[in-house]
Amino acid sequence: MDEQGVKVKNPWHRPVVIFLAAVIIVGIIIMVAISVVQNKPLHQKYKYGIVLDAGSSHTSVFIYEWPAEKENNTGMVRQKHTCNVQGKGISSYSANPQGAGASLQECMEEAKQKIPAHRHPETPVYLGATAGMRLLRMENEEASDKVLDSVAHSLKSYPFSYQGARIISGQEEGAFGWITVNYLSKNLRKPTGTLGALDLGGASTQITFVPQQNIESYDNSIDFRLYGNDYHLYTHSFLCYGKDQALKLSMGKKLESTLKADETDPIELRDPCFHPGYNFTRTVPNVFNTPCMKEMKLANETFFHVGLGNWSQCQQSIRKVFNTINCPYSRCSFNGVFQPSVYGDFGAFSAFFFVMDFLNLTSDTLATTKQKLAAYCSTPWKKIVENHPNIKEKYLSEYCFSATYILTLLEDGYKFTSNNWKDIRFIKKIGDSDAGWTLGYMLNLTNMIPAEAPDTPLMPYGGYVTFMFLFSLLILVLLLLVYFYFRRSTRTGQKDII
Numbered sequence: 001m002d003e004q005g006v007k008v009k010n011p012w013h014r015p016v017v018i019f020l021a022a023v024i025i026v027g028i029i030i031m032v033a034i035s036v037v038q039n040k041p042l043h044q045k046y047k048y049g050i051v052l053d054a055g056s057s058h059t060s061v062f063i064y065e066w067p068a069e070k071e072n073n074t075g076m077v078r079q080k081h082t083c084n085v086q087g088k089g090i091s092s093y094s095a096n097p098q099g100a101g102a103s104l105q106e107c108m109e110e111a112k113q114k115i116p117a118h119r120h121p122e123t124p125v126y127l128g129a130t131a132g133m134r135l136l137r138m139e140n141e142e143a144s145d146k147v148l149d150s151v152a153h154s155l156k157s158y159p160f161s162y163q164g165a166r167i168i169s170g171q172e173e174g175a176f177g178w179i180t181v182n183y184l185s186k187n188l189r190k191p192t193g194t195l196g197a198l199d200l201g202g203a204s205t206q207i208t209f210v211p212q213q214n215i216e217s218y219d220n221s222i223d224f225r226l227y228g229n230d231y232h233l234y235t236h237s238f239l240c241y242g243k244d245q246a247l248k249l250s251m252g253k254k255l256e257s258t259l260k261a262d263e264t265d266p267i268e269l270r271d272p273c274f275h276p277g278y279n280f281t282r283t284v285p286n287v288f289n290t291p292c293m294k295e296m297k298l299a300n301e302t303f304f305h306v307g308l309g310n311w312s313q314c315q316q317s318i319r320k321v322f323n324t325i326n327c328p329y330s331r332c333s334f335n336g337v338f339q340p341s342v343y344g345d346f347g348a349f350s351a352f353f354f355v356m357d358f359l360n361l362t363s364d365t366l367a368t369t370k371q372k373l374a375a376y377c378s379t380p381w382k383k384i385v386e387n388h389p390n391i392k393e394k395y396l397s398e399y400c401f402s403a404t405y406i407l408t409l410l411e412d413g414y415k416f417t418s419n420n421w422k423d424i425r426f427i428k429k430i431g432d433s434d435a436g437w438t439l440g441y442m443l444n445l446t447n448m449i450p451a452e453a454p455d456t457p458l459m460p461y462g463g464y465v466t467f468m469f470l471f472s473l474l475i476l477v478l479l480l481l482v483y484f485y486f487r488r489s490t491r492t493g494q495k496d497i498i
């Protein structure tokens, strides 16, 4: 046989095989490149929302941000920036409504700087006014409308998407505060417990939680379906029981009884809720200038406000502002308002936090809290000022009253006890976002909390691509192995024949 005929031609020298090998190599390179680009962290695109909290004591502007493609995921929205409007709340502009809108300028300019310009037209801006405006509306509806028109006019002059300025109800304030704290604590996707919400403002206070008992009054019940879970909430907002209005209620009662006891001029209001040595002249209308109290016509225009610094007497005087006699339900908090027993953990924010944090009373037992507070209240005013030279005198003078009010509201009002006192967490923020109603309000209005849990893909997109790539590679390697196996067996077969 001719020697040339026996020689087996090297298959790698065949053009088809070389071509196929080149295609496979190029294919692998392309797949690797795609996979690397696909899985590289994307440059995040953010969306923004602005909420103005027009409270009774002041207005704050909150800017929120969230990754553009993940808006329905729980916990994705965070507070990017907050700005405190200079001056008092918008309800204080009743005599000068223009001033209310103008007061927002500085913070709104700041918002323009903080949010990228190309996002401005799509960024919603909402203003929600709370108890200060509720009281003004009760007193003078025309004035409250003018103030709202003024802030609306001001907000429309910015390049954002204006979505309204309105007075929110007490139920909304309570419910959105609850949504905020539970969204931020990432409780809403889990079947585990939720966090009750306690908010103490200047003019109203809210309590909201998931009760274990039936809710006997329709007004106090709210139902939500969030991420596929049903929530049945108890909520109540006490107008006039924020800490500034409560102080007026309490001083008003003391003034009335002082007058009855002693009608001589000048009146001296001896107040156990203020420090010994505290002595200021106040005007009577300044106490009674609120729709929370019947106006009292007093002969005297001024009185001496004199501190006594006696915690237990202070608590006695504060108890008088809670009416616990009439209750048309199986149980009540106060003023004939139904309330089931408090249940679960609570987040207590705004003035609950400011006051208890200032006094270092956020982590003691109820008994220790009372002891420490009694000692604080009896400290002479001079010493208090010396110890805290940088704190606003108005706040400083009122911490004894405010903390005593907080204890009385929580214990006598809401019926917390020394056993469940530890379940109250005094908080300002959760992560980097403030606890308060604004975030929940925005999540609701932008439909960012779906009723049903969104369907989630089996695996994240990056993982999916990597998996597909590795799996294709495996099949390719197997095919090559099969190919070589066949080639070898054909060649051995050829030799056997030879």
Ligand SMILES: O=P(O)(O)OP(=O)(O)OP(=O)(O)OC[C@H]1O[C@@H](n2cnc3c(O)ncnc32)[C@H](O)[C@@H]1O
Residues within 6 Å of the ligand: 054, 055, 056, 057, 058, 089, 130, 131, 132, 200, 201, 202, 203, 204, 205, 242, 243, 244, 350, 351, 354, 355, 358, 395
């Ligand atoms: O909810 P409403 O009732 O409308 O009122 P608000 O929104 O203005 O009320 P805040 O929670 O902002 O404040 C509650 C109260 O705490 C006061 N406050 C704010 N910062 C404080 C601080 O550092 N120390 C003591 N009190 C403070 C403030 O003046 C109010 O009286």
Ligand SMILES: [Ca+2]
Residues within 6 Å of the ligand: 055, 056, 130, 200, 201, 202, 350
């Ligand atoms: Ca508030």
